[in-house]
Amino acid sequence: MNILPKETVEQLDRWIIGQKEAKRAVAIALRNRYRRSQLSKELREEITPKNIIMKGPTGVGKTEIARRLAKLVGAPFLKVEATKYTEVGYVGRDVESMIRDLVEVAIRMAKEKKFEEVKKKAEPLVERRIVAMVVAEKKKRVADVAENILTEQTITEYREGKLDNFMIEVEMHRERRPMIDLPVGGGMGIEIGAIFDNMLPPGMMPPQRKKKLLTVESAREQLMEEECERLIDKDSIASEGIMMAEQSGIIFIDEIDKIGSTGGGNGPEVSREGVQRDILPIVEGCTVQTKYGAVKTDYILFIAAGAFHVSKISDLIPELQGRFPIRVELASLNKEDFLKILTQPDNAVTKQYQELLAVDNVKLKFEKEALELVAELAETENETNENLGARRLHSIMEILLDDVLFNAGTKKAAEEVIVNKSFVEKNMKQVIKKTDLRKYVL
Secondary structure, three states: OOOOHHHHHHHHHOOOOOOHHHHHHHHHHHHHHHHHHOOOHHHHHHOOOOOEEEEOOOOOOHHHHHHHHHHHHOOOEEEEEHHHEOOOOOOOEOOOHHHHHHHHHHHHHHHHHHHHHHHHHHHHHHHHHHHHHHHHHHHHHOOOOOHHHHHHHHHHHHHOOOOOOOEEEEEEEEOOOOOOEEEOHHHOEEEHHHHHHHHOOOOOOOOEEEEEEEEHHHHHHHHHHHHHHHHOOHHHHHHHHHHHHHHHOEEEEEOHHHHOOOOOOOOHHHHHHHHHHHHHHHHHOOEEEEOOEEEEOOOOEEEEEEOOOOOOHHHOOHHHHHOOOEEEEOOOOOHHHHHHHHHOOOOOHHHHHHHHHHOOOEEEEEOHHHHHHHHHHHHHHHHHOOOOOOHHHHHHHHHHOHHHHHHOOOOOOOEEEEEOHHHHHHHOHHHHHHHHHHHHOO
């Protein structure tokens, strides 16, 4: 996607407050991908992504920056936690599974893209099938009407949406799923069902069908998927998915600080170092076998993140540190940041609650003084308790609006709730009292 770094930062600013340095780093990394794609094949193969490591407390936007970046460019994105992996030879998930999971995401994206391409071809096929089913159902009730007249009438009603709640019996294809999916060496899996399919002559195991009683609206969705599935080339989806994962995939490795050594040299320390050494070839560039084929990891962008409270980036093994040349530190959030988070982003917390309560005919209004007090409480709570970053706002807002959320919908008439300073002081008095008492604790 041809997007300039400034434009990327502007888009990220819509959702994430502050953290300019981190936004600049990912924006440049994204642009470098486009620049690389414009080079000759020989030069392209020499240029690998500059992986990024983010340091900062929880809830300050590390994951959100990476997630929004991937969404912005329509790239396959996977978030993993470093602590979920075990060293080769131990029971648990091996690090190669992150590549297999990324490929699954890419395959799903490629499939959705192909579905959109064949949707126009599938629509008349689906219409024909549904109209035939509706006509068959209507004929049971009105046998004296000519079939061609009934068909024309049904087509018109179907296109106008008048049949959406009409019930029909639909015969659908049911895929025979494998009973067992056995993992084997190299991270690949064997589908037992597929083995038996290949052993039997064609036609010996016809596709299974099942009947469902559905509304026309539900049937249209399911039949559309079935028809699109039939029209697309599955092999092209696999190859396109692998290419997307290889060339534009982004893997966000969270909690990487938890696998860093903190001193000593035995027990958990050795195990943590083992996981780092297993991650190293994936980040450096290797080939991982998946059920769709071999996947090269050389051009996947890796973004690692951690709070690094106990350990430091320098506690990671030097080889792994070297594969993350770009390092950015994300700052803790203050009162001004919290106030912006409450009001400015497209998905601001206040906007979310306003939309939720509007469902129950409650109009929620926030006054500036009230939001300033909420922001101040969030800052104080993070300073005196565990620093939860922006997540602290969610817990405060739940306490603040508890009565409103509980009682909304009980009145028939529309209701207006104004959240002002006194409203916050009344509903947050326990938190405010606890905060005030801390001033006297030495």
